[in-house]
Amino acid sequence: MDLLNYAFMQRALLAAVLVGITAPAVGIYLVQRRQALMGDGIGHVAMTGVGLGFLLSWSPVWMATAVSVLGAVIMELIRWYGKTRGDIALAMLFYGGMAGGVMFINLAPGGSNANLTSYLFGSLSTVSESDVTAICLLAAFVVLVTLGLRRQLFAVSQDEEFARVTGLPVRALNLLTAVTAAVTVTVAMRVVGLLLVSALMVVPVAAAQQLSRSFAATFAIAVAIGVTVTIGGTVTSYYQDVPPGATIVLLTIAAFVALSVLAAPLARRRARALAAAQPAGDPAECAIPATRGSGDEVGV
Numbered sequence: 001m002d003l004l005n006y007a008f009m010q011r012a013l014l015a016a017v018l019v020g021i022t023a024p025a026v027g028i029y030l031v032q033r034r035q036a037l038m039g040d041g042i043g044h045v046a047m048t049g050v051g052l053g054f055l056l057s058w059s060p061v062w063m064a065t066a067v068s069v070l071g072a073v074i075m076e077l078i079r080w081y082g083k084t085r086g087d088i089a090l091a092m093l094f095y096g097g098m099a100g101g102v103m104f105i106n107l108a109p110g111g112s113n114a115n116l117t118s119y120l121f122g123s124l125s126t127v128s129e130s131d132v133t134a135i136c137l138l139a140a141f142v143v144l145v146t147l148g149l150r151r152q153l154f155a156v157s158q159d160e161e162f163a164r165v166t167g168l169p170v171r172a173l174n175l176l177t178a179v180t181a182a183v184t185v186t187v188a189m190r191v192v193g194l195l196l197v198s199a200l201m202v203v204p205v206a207a208a209q210q211l212s213r214s215f216a217a218t219f220a221i222a223v224a225i226g227v228t229v230t231i232g233g234t235v236t237s238y239y240q241d242v243p244p245g246a247t248i249v250l251l252t253i254a255a256f257v258a259l260s261v262l263a264a265p266l267a268r269r270r271a272r273a274l275a276a277a278q279p280a281g282d283p284a285e286c287a288i289p290a291t292r293g294s295g296d297e298v299g300v
Helices: 007-032 038-056 060-081 083-107 114-121 129-148 150-158 160-165 170-188 197-208 215-240 244-277
Strands: none
Touching (some): 007 129, 007 215, 038 060, 038 114, 038 170, 038 197, 060 170, 083 114, 129 150, 129 170, 150 170, 160 170, 170 197, 197 215, 197 244, 215 244
């Protein structure tokens, strides 16, 4: 493949693979927690970090990471204590993040809204070596958290009250999930873009759930879909000269539609197999117990 002869495409493909792994790995916990749009909100906040990076002549990726993590912590605090006005506070945080990004980047020397475009929608040619280094380090953190603490994070995502009763530090784990989601957003912004990253965190998980209800299987299938669509979208973007972020998201949605169509006959086949395996007569759970004689009486 001739695209591998170019250093910028090698960097872009490496970043795409890391994004394909990390986004669904975090997204599965967000879907379980019914916080599918959290990545979208963090992406808005990260725009302020990008703008500050240009204004202060620092790495936009690392600055966006710092601001995103701070925003994720604030979002969790609002969720805990916000109550009735929490949605208003979140709206101000999201839109303030967007406005801050636009303002800071226009105040930067030689800055303009055009500089934001590659961060909003992704860009292959602008992924630098320093970006790849940052993405690799941040992706390693995400993988360590999502795999190393998968049992604890899954328990908290399924039922916070039960997890609290079992002695898990629920608030700390919720905070760690939010921080990991923030890191994932900054990992993905160079390839998918801040405005589209949430789709890559959620849609592969939803597609994987069409084939499996097991957490481990869903996790593996979602990551496989993520890697496939990010590589496919990156390669398509190179050959067809189309935006990488939009291409990746459209491929992800196409995968969801295809698996949804495939899942229907599979579900019917499993139902028929289950019905065929069921013994004749009343099911065990519906069977009426035999009448016990006096010799069968059991004390209570």
